[in-house]
Amino acid sequence: MTANSQNINAYFVSDVHLGSPNKTESRKREKRLVAWLDTIKHDATAIYIMGDLFDFWFEYRHSVPRGYTRILGKLAELSDQNISIHFFTGNHDMWMFGYFEEELGIEVHHKSVVTKIGNHHFFLAHGDGLGPNDIGYKILKKYFFANRFCQFLLASLHPNWTLSMANFWSGKSRNANNRKAEYFMGQDHDPLLLYAKRKLTELPHINYFVFGHQHWPVEKQLTKDSNYINLGDWIKHFSYAQYDGKQLKIKHFDTQNDESHTI
Numbered sequence: 001m002t003a004n005s006q007n008i009n010a011y012f013v014s015d016v017h018l019g020s021p022n023k024t025e026s027r028k029r030e031k032r033l034v035a036w037l038d039t040i041k042h043d044a045t046a047i048y049i050m051g052d053l054f055d056f057w058f059e060y061r062h063s064v065p066r067g068y069t070r071i072l073g074k075l076a077e078l079s080d081q082n083i084s085i086h087f088f089t090g091n092h093d094m095w096m097f098g099y100f101e102e103e104l105g106i107e108v109h110h111k112s113v114v115t116k117i118g119n120h121h122f123f124l125a126h127g128d129g130l131g132p133n134d135i136g137y138k139i140l141k142k143y144f145f146a147n148r149f150c151q152f153l154l155a156s157l158h159p160n161w162t163l164s165m166a167n168f169w170s171g172k173s174r175n176a177n178n179r180k181a182e183y184f185m186g187q188d189h190d191p192l193l194l195y196a197k198r199k200l201t202e203l204p205h206i207n208y209f210v211f212g213h214q215h216w217p218v219e220k221q222l223t224k225d226s227n228y229i230n231l232g233d234w235i236k237h238f239s240y241a242q243y244d245g246k247q248l249k250i251k252h253f254d255t256q257n258d259e260s261h262t263i
Contacts, residue, residue, distance in 0.1 A: 008118050008245040009043045014050035014126070014212025015233035017092065018068055026055075029234055034074045036240070036253045044083050046117070050212040050231055051090025051126030058095040072104065079105040088113075090213065091128035118245040120207040123199065127213030127230075130195045193220060196228045208248050210241065217250045 016033055019026050040047075057065055079085055085106045089096055100106040112125035196209035200222055209222075210229045217232030217239040229248060232239030238253045 008045050008243070009040070010046040010048065010117055010243040011040055011044055012048045012050055012210055012229075012231055012241040012243070012248075013234070014231040015052045015090070015215055015235070017052055017055040017233070017235060018071065019065075020055035020235075023067075030068065030070050032238065032253070033234060034070050036238075037074050037078065039253075041078055041081065041083065044078070046084040046086070047078065048124065048210075049085070049087045050124065050210065051088045051128070052092045052212060053087070053090075054093045057093035059097045059099045064099050075106060076104050086124075088124060088126050088212075090126040114203065114206070117243060120243075120248075121203075121205050123196070123203065123206045123209045125211055127192050127211035130192060130211075190214070190218070192230060193218075193228050197222060200226055208243075210248070217252075219250055 013033075013036075016029060017026075018030055018033075037047075053071070054065070054068070075085060085104075087096070087100055087106050087108045089108065089110050094110070096108050096110075100108050109124075112123065112130075114121065114123050116122070192209075192211045192214060196211075199209070200206060204226075206226055208227050208229055210231065212231045212233075214230055215233040215235065215237075216230060217237050218228065218230040220228045222228055227248070229241055229250065231241055232250070239250055240253065241248050241250050
C-alpha cells in the first residue's frame with residue numbers, strides 16, 4: 001500500500017451501514033455515498049473503506065446479498081480506473097470470502113494493517129474488538145463469527161433465515177455502539193483512543209491511527225508526530241478523512257449541495 005507523497009489523495013470512510021434501518025433510508029444514503037465518490041474520483045489515488053459499509057454482508061458460494069447495485073457498480077467503475085481501493089472488514093460485514101477481490105478488484109483486509117502512505121506511517125483497522133473491555137464480543141468474534149465451522153453452518157442455512165437473524169443482531173449491535181459513542185467520545189476512556197496510546201509504545205513511528213466503528217468523528221493529537229483519527233459515520237455525520245500527502249483531516253460531505261467541508 002506504499003505510495004509516494006507527490007500527487008497523493010487518499011480518502012478514508014467508514015460505517016455507512018447500507019441496509020439499515022430500512023430500504024428507503026438506506027437507498028438515500030447509498031445515493032449520497034455514490035455522489036461523494038463521484039466528487040473524489042477525479043483526484044483520488046486510493047480509497048480506504050474502513051468497515052461496516054453494509055449493515056450485514058455474507059457471501060455464499062454462489063450468491064451475495066441482494067441490492068446495493070449503485071455502490072457496487074460505482075466501486076467497480078473506480079477500480080477499473082486504477083484507483084486503489086482497500087476494504088477493511090467490520091463487525092457487520094466480516095463475512096467476505098472473495099467476491100470483492102474477484103469481481104471488483106478490491107483488496108480486502110480482515111486484520112489491522114500497518115503501512116506507509118506518502119511520507120507517513122498509518123495503523124489502519126475498523127476497531128471492533130480492540131482496546132480494553134468488550135470481552136463478550138471478543139469471545140463471540142473468535143469462537144463464533146470468525147470460526148470456520150460456524151461460518152460453514154451459517155452458510156448452510158437458507159439466506160432468508162440468515163438475513164433475518166443477522167438484521168436482528170446488527171440492529172442491537174449498532175444501537176449499542178451509538179449509545180457508547182455518545183458517552184465516551186472526546187473523553188479519556190474512549191477504548192480505541194486508549195488502544196492507540198498503548199500501541200504507540202510498541203510502534204512509536206506511527207503518525208496516524210485510523211479507525212471507524214464508533215460512529216463519532218474525532219481528531220486527537222497523541223504526540224508531536226502521532227494522531228488518533230476516528231472517521232465517524234454516514235448515518236448522522238457523513239464524515240470522512242482526506243490525506244493529501246502532508247496531513248490527514250476529517251471532512252464532512254454536504255448532502256444537500258454535494259460538496260465537502262473541513263470541520
